[in-house]
Amino acid sequence: MPKLRVHNFAISLDGFGAGPNQDLDNPLGAGGRQLHQWAFATATFHGTEGGETGIDDDFIKLGETNIGATVMGRNMFGPVRGPWNGSDWKGWWGDEPPYHHPVFVLTHHAHDPIVMEGGTTFHFVTDGHEAALERAFDAAGGADVRLGGGVATVREYLRLGLVDELHVAVVPVLLGRGERLFGDLGDALDRYERVEYVPSPAVAHMRLTRT
Numbered sequence: 001m002p003k004l005r006v007h008n009f010a011i012s013l014d015g016f017g018a019g020p021n022q023d024l025d026n027p028l029g030a031g032g033r034q035l036h037q038w039a040f041a042t043a044t045f046h047g048t049e050g051g052e053t054g055i056d057d058d059f060i061k062l063g064e065t066n067i068g069a070t071v072m073g074r075n076m077f078g079p080v081r082g083p084w085n086g087s088d089w090k091g092w093w094g095d096e097p098p099y100h101h102p103v104f105v106l107t108h109h110a111h112d113p114i115v116m117e118g119g120t121t122f123h124f125v126t127d128g129h130e131a132a133l134e135r136a137f138d139a140a141g142g143a144d145v146r147l148g149g150g151v152a153t154v155r156e157y158l159r160l161g162l163v164d165e166l167h168v169a170v171v172p173v174l175l176g177r178g179e180r181l182f183g184d185l186g187d188a189l190d191r192y193e194r195v196e197y198v199p200s201p202a203v204a205h206m207r208l209t210r211t
Contacts, residue, residue: 002140002143003145004146004163004165005167006154006166007167008039008169009149009168010036010168011170011181012178015183016176016179017149018178019175020177020178020179032175034171037171054200059167067140067146068101068143069146070102071104071136072104072153073150073153075153076150076153078091084109097116099119103123106129106132110126129153129162133157155181155183155185158185159186163192163210164209166207167207168181170205191210193209194207
């Protein structure tokens with residue numbers, strides 16, 4: 001049965017998955033970029049231009065295996081807030097985003113689909129988290145769906161008990177403020193158990209599955 005998976009979701013030692021004050025200059029929030037330096041260093045991130053192989057690269061590759069669609073929150077898609085008002089924003093990733101499959105963006109404001117190069121189309125879903133996931137599973141054609149983020153979106157899917165697999169990479173930095181991944185979840189995490197723990201020189205990888 002297809003799964004909803006979270007992969008390579010970086011958090012700080014004090015539990016933050018993003019820094020505060022996201023804007024055009026700080027798409028990951030203030031200080032958030034340091035959560036992802038380990039991923040930027042991998043061979044998979046670099047493509048044909050070098051990069052490091054090993055544990056971190058293996059986890060990056062695993063996060064791209066058997067994925068047929070992605071769900072993300074509007075804050076991950078970009079910094080535009082409220083009504084779109086004719087905005088020409090098409091995401092952080094340039095003309096050819098790295099997804100190469102349908103992406104479903106949660107929003108309160110309707111927007112026509114945006115077709116990008118390389119097979120990515122952004123679809124905007126206004127009728128909630130479960131509707132977005134249902135559309136993503138349909139589009140994935142039997143493959144799994146990746147939940148991309150941001151922090152609030154992953155938290156909500158955890159709260160709903162819909163995440164089948166959660167992989168976090170704990171980075172040895174302290175942010176001090178921002179958005180906590182595991183904040184305000186009540187007993188939602190009681191449904192999950194750790195099935196893998198693998199440290200690398202850069203981060204500690206932990207994978208949890210829903211029981």
